[in-house]
Amino acid sequence: MSASRVLYQMARADFLERVRRYSFLLTLAFAIYLGYATFAGHILLRLDDYRGIYNSAWLGGLMALVSSMFLSLVGFYIVKNSIQRDQDTRVGRILATTPMTKTFYTMAKTASNFAVLASMVAVMAGATVVMQFIQAEDRHIDLWALLGPLILLSLPCMAFTAALAVLFETLPLLRSGMGNVIYFFLWSFLLVGPVSVVEKNRPIPPSAYLMDFGGIVSTMGQMQSAVRQLDADYKGGSSLTVGNHEPAPPKRFVWQGIAWNQPILLGRVVWISFSLLLVLIAAVFFHRFDPAREWRLRKATAAPSAAEESATTVEHGSRAEPATIHLTPMAQARPRYSLAALVMAELRIMLKGKRWWWYAVAGGLSIACLASPLENARGGVLVAAWIWPILVWSSMGARERRNETESLIFSSARALPRQLPAVWIAGVVVALLTGGGVGIRLLLRGDFAGAEAFLAGAFFVPSLALALGVWSGSSKPFEAIYTAWWYVGPAHHTPGIDFMGVSAASSEPVVFAMAAVALVAVAYWGRRVRMGYA
Amino acid sequence: MKLRIERVSKQYGRGPWALREFSLELAPGVLGLLGPNGAGKTTLMSILATITRATEGRVLWNESEAARNPDELRSVLGYLPQDFGVYPNLNAVEFLEYLAAVKGLDAAASRKRIDELLNLVNLADVCKRPLGGYSGGMKQRVGIAQALLNDPKLLIVDEPTAGLDPEERVRFRNLLSELSGERIVILSTHIVSDVEATATEIAMISQGRLVAHASPEELLQRVEGRVWEWVLPSAELNAARQKHLISNTTRRSDGVHARVLGENPPNGAHPVAPTLEDAYLYCLSQHRTAVVAA
Numbered sequence: 001m002s003a004s005r006v007l008y009q010m011a012r013a014d015f016l017e018r019v020r021r022y023s024f025l026l027t028l029a030f031a032i033y034l035g036y037a038t039f040a041g042h043i044l045l046r047l048d049d050y051r052g053i054y055n056s057a058w059l060g061g062l063m064a065l066v067s068s069m070f071l072s073l074v075g076f077y078i079v080k081n082s083i084q085r086d087q088d089t090r091v092g093r094i095l096a097t098t099p100m101t102k103t104f105y106t107m108a109k110t111a112s113n114f115a116v117l118a119s120m121v122a123v124m125a126g127a128t129v130v131m132q133f134i135q136a137e138d139r140h141i142d143l144w145a146l147l148g149p150l151i152l153l154s155l156p157c158m159a160f161t162a163a164l165a166v167l168f169e170t171l172p173l174l175r176s177g178m179g180n181v182i183y184f185f186l187w188s189f190l191l192v193g194p195v196s197v198v199e200k201n202r203p204i205p206p207s208a209y210l211m212d213f214g215g216i217v218s219t220m221g222q223m224q225s226a227v228r229q230l231d232a233d234y235k236g237g238s239s240l241t242v243g244n245h246e247p248a249p250p251k252r253f254v255w256q257g258i259a260w261n262q263p264i265l266l267g268r269v270v271w272i273s274f275s276l277l278l279v280l281i282a283a284v285f286f287h288r289f290d291p292a293r294e295w296r297l298r299k300a301t302a303a304p305s306a307a308e309e310s311a312t313t314v315e316h317g318s319r320a321e322p323a324t325i326h327l328t329p330m331a332q333a334r335p336r337y338s339l340a341a342l343v344m345a346e347l348r349i350m351l352k353g354k355r356w357w358w359y360a361v362a363g364g365l366s367i368a369c370l371a372s373p374l375e376n377a378r379g380g381v382l383v384a385a386w387i388w389p390i391l392v393w394s395s396m397g398a399r400e401r402r403n404e405t406e407s408l409i410f411s412s413a414r415a416l417p418r419q420l421p422a423v424w425i426a427g428v429v430v431a432l433l434t435g436g437g438v439g440i441r442l443l444l445r446g447d448f449a450g451a452e453a454f455l456a457g458a459f460f461v462p463s464l465a466l467a468l469g470v471w472s473g474s475s476k477p478f479e480a481i482y483t484a485w486w487y488v489g490p491a492h493h494t495p496g497i498d499f500m501g502v503s504a505a506s507s508e509p510v511v512f513a514m515a516a517v518a519l520v521a522v523a524y525w526g527r528r529v530r531m532g533y534a
Numbered sequence: 535m536k537l538r539i540e541r542v543s544k545q546y547g548r549g550p551w552a553l554r555e556f557s558l559e560l561a562p563g564v565l566g567l568l569g570p571n572g573a574g575k576t577t578l579m580s581i582l583a584t585i586t587r588a589t590e591g592r593v594l595w596n597e598s599e600a601a602r603n604p605d606e607l608r609s610v611l612g613y614l615p616q617d618f619g620v621y622p623n624l625n626a627v628e629f630l631e632y633l634a635a636v637k638g639l640d641a642a643a644s645r646k647r648i649d650e651l652l653n654l655v656n657l658a659d660v661c662k663r664p665l666g667g668y669s670g671g672m673k674q675r676v677g678i679a680q681a682l683l684n685d686p687k688l689l690i691v692d693e694p695t696a697g698l699d700p701e702e703r704v705r706f707r708n709l710l711s712e713l714s715g716e717r718i719v720i721l722s723t724h725i726v727s728d729v730e731a732t733a734t735e736i737a738m739i740s741q742g743r744l745v746a747h748a749s750p751e752e753l754l755q756r757v758e759g760r761v762w763e764w765v766l767p768s769a770e771l772n773a774a775r776q777k778h779l780i781s782n783t784t785r786r787s788d789g790v791h792a793r794v795l796g797e798n799p800p801n802g803a804h805p806v807a808p809t810l811e812d813a814y815l816y817c818l819s820q821h822r823t824a825v826v827a828a
Contacts, residue, residue, distance in 0.1 A: 328647050330685035337638035345632040353623025404619030411583045412637045413608035
C-alpha cells in the first residue's frame with residue numbers, strides 16, 4: 001500500500017470515528033450558531049460608523065474572521081483529544097506494533113483534526129450563502145469573493161490549530177489541563193499580535209501580513225483602508241463584537257473584497273509551513289504508546305517491574321492454597337454515611353498528586369490574600385488565587401467518568417445525595433483555602449457587600465466546574481470556559497461577568513449566588529440522569 | 535436472604551434485546567453465571583448491581599424491589615465490575631478508604647478491614663504505592679478488595695479472574711468458596727473452570743435468555759451417556775467437525791482424540807465421563823438448535 005494511501009486511511013478512520021459521535025453534531029451546531037449569530041447581528045463587524053453592505057465580499061470576509069477567531073479557539077479544545085482517544089481505546093497499542101512512523105502518525109492526526117475543523121468552516125460557508133440571500137442587500141453571488149477568504153484565510157488558520165492540538169497532545173505539560181489554560185493565552189497572542197504591528201492611518205507593513213494568523217489584518221486592515229478612501233474623517237476604528245446590543249452602524253459602504261497581494265499569500269504559505277513544522281516537532285515528542293514513556297510523563301512512581309511482581313509471588317509461595325480468611329465482620333457496624341468523612345476523602349483526591357511547587361504557590365497566594373493591602377488582595381491576588389486551582393476544580397464531576405470509577409461509586413448506597421454534595425463542598429473548601437483571606441478581611445472591615453461578593457464567587461466557581469464536569473464528562477470545557485471568563489471578567493474588572501467581585505463597581509453577588517444554585521441543580525440533575533437509577 | 539429476578543428484560547435504546555425475560559431465584563451460595571461473549575451477562579450484572587434499570591421485569595432483594603428502593607440492596611452489595619478504573623495518584627489504602635467513605639462505613643472499622651483485605655489479596659507490600667503504577671492484575675485485586683469492603687451479603691463479581699495469573703486465579707476461587715457461606719455470590723464468567731471450582735449452582739445464559747439453571751451435578755447428568763471419545767486421523771478432523779459437535783481435541787501418536795457430544799456416537803467412539811465444559815457446550819448447542827428451529 002502506498003504511503004499516501006496509508007495516511008489517507010489513518011486520517012479517514014480517525015475522522016469517521018469522530019463524526020459518528022453525537023458530540024460532532026454539537027460541533028456542527030456550534031458552527032451553525034456562529035453563522036446565525038452573525039446573521040442576526042449578535043456578532044457585528046463595524047468600522048466606527050460604517051459596515052459593508054451584505055455582498056459576497058463583505059460576508060466572505062466577515063465569515064472568515066468569525067471562523068478564524070472562534071473556531072481556532074473552540075475548535076482547538078474540540079480536536080485536542082485524537083491521541084488520547086487512541087490511548088483510551090487501546091487502538092494506539094495496535095498501531096504501535098505496525099511499521100507506522102511517528103511522523104506519519106502525527107501527520108494523520110493533524111489531517112483528521114484539520115478535516116473536523118474544515119467541516120465546520122464548510123458549514124459556515126454554506127450559512128454565508130444562505131445569509132446573503134436572506135439579507136438581500138446584494139443578491140449577486142460572487143463565489144470567489146465569498147469563499148476565497150474562507151479558503152485562503154480560515155483554512156490555513158485551521159491547519160495551524162490542528163497541528164498545534166497534536167503538538168500539545170505530545171508534550172507532557174501541555175497535554176494536561178495546563179495546556180488548555182496556556183492555549184487560551186497563546187491564542188490571544190496569535191490573534192492580537194499582528195494587529196499591534198499595524199499603525200493607524202499608515203499602510204499595513206508586510207510583516208503584519210506574514211504574522212496574520214487569523215486573517216484579521218488581511219480583512220479588517222483592507223476594510224479600514226477602503227473606508228479611509230471614502231471618508232477622510234474616519235478615525236480608523238474597527239471592532240468585531242459579540243453579544244452586541246448597540247444599534248447597527250448608520251453608514252454603509254460597498255467593499256470589493258480582499259486584494260490578494262503577495263504578502264498575504266506568502267503569509268498563508270508561512271502558516272501552512274508552520275503547521276507542517278509543528279507536525280514534525282510533534283513526531284519527535286510523540287511517545288508511540290510506549291507505556292514506559294507514557295508513565296514517565298505522568299510523573300508518578302515507577303510501575304512495579306515484572307521482577308518485583310514475581311518477587312511478590314515468590315514471597316507468598318503458598319498463596320494459591322486456600323486462603324485463611326480473617327476478616328473483621330462489618331455487618332454489625334451500621335452505615336454512618338458521614339458527609340464530613342466523604343468531603344475529606346474528596347479533598348484528598350482533588351489535592352493529591354500535585355508537585356511541591358503547586359502547593360508552595362497555592363500557600364503563597366493564600367498568605368498574600370491575608371497579608372497584602374486589602375484592595376490589592378481583592379483586585380489582584382484573589383484573581384491569581386482563583387486561577388491557580390483551575391485544574392483541581394476542572395476534575396469535579398468528570399473524574400468518575402474519566403477514571404472509570406462510576407460503577408464502583410454509583411452502586412454504593414446514597415451515592416447521589418452524598419457524593420455529589422461532598423465533591424461540591426470540597427470545591428468550595430479549595431476556593432476558601434486559596435482565597436479565604438480576602439473574605440475574612442472584608443468581614444473584619446465590615447464590608448459585608450464585598451464579603452457577599454467573595455462568597456458568591458467561592459460558591460459559583462466550583463458550581464460551574466461541577467455542572468460542566470457532570471454534563472461533559474471531561475475537564476476540558478471548564479478549563480476553556482473558565483480561563484476565558486476569568487480573563488475577560490475578573491481580570492479586567494468587567495461589570496456583569498466579574499464573578500469574583502474584585503471591585504465594588506463590578507461585583508454582582510446576587511446574580512452569581514443564584515447562578516451557583518442553578519448550576520448545582522443542573523449538576524445534580526445531570527448526575528441523576530447519568531446514574532439512571534438514583 | 536433471597537434475591538429474586540423476575541422476567542427481567544433489557545433493551546438499549548431501540549437496539550436488540552440484550553436480556554429477555556430472565557428469571558431466577560437465589561439463596562446463599564455461589565451462582566456461576568456462564569455464557570458466551572455478548573450473551574447478556576454483564577447487562578444482568580449491571581441491573582443486579584443497580585447500575586442500570588431493567589426495561590421490563592423486576593429485581594427483589596428480600597422482597598424489596600430494587601428499582602423502588604435501590605439503597606436497601608446497595609447497602610449490602612459488593613460489586614466488582616468487569617471494567618473499572620482507579621484514581622492513579624492515590625495508593626491502595628487511600629483508595630479503599632475513599633470507597634469506604636462513599637459506602638458509609640465507619641472509619642475505624644473500615645481501616646482494620648482494609649488492612650485485612652490488602653493482606654488477603656496479597657497487596658500489603660505495595661499498598662503505599664500510587665495505583666497508577668499497578669499492573670492490570672494488581673488493579674483487579676484492588677477491585678476484589680473494594681468489593682469485600684462492606685462485608686457484603688450480595689457479592690457480584692463480573693469476570694473477576696480476568697488479568698489474574700494462574701496462582702491468583704486459584705487463590706481467588708478459594709476465597710469465593712470460603713466467603714459463600716452466609717451470602718449470595720454471583721460469579722459471572724465464560725471460563726468454565728472458574729465456575730467448576732466454586733459454584734453451588736450454575737445458570738447458563740445465551741442470547742439474553744436463561745438456557746439452564748441447575749446444580750453442577752444435575753448439569754453433568756444431562757450429558758451423561760452423550761459424551762464420546764473418538765480417535766481419528768488428523769486429516770479427517772475438519773470433516774468430523776462438520777458432522778459432530780466436538781468439545782475438545784488432543785493430538786496423540788495414534789491420531790486425534792476428539793470429545794464428541796451427541797446422542798449418536800460416531801463409529802469406533804467409546805463413552806467417557808462428561809465434564810462441566812461438555813455440559814456447557816451441549817446446553818448451548820441445544821439452545822441454538824431450538825432457536826433455529828423456532
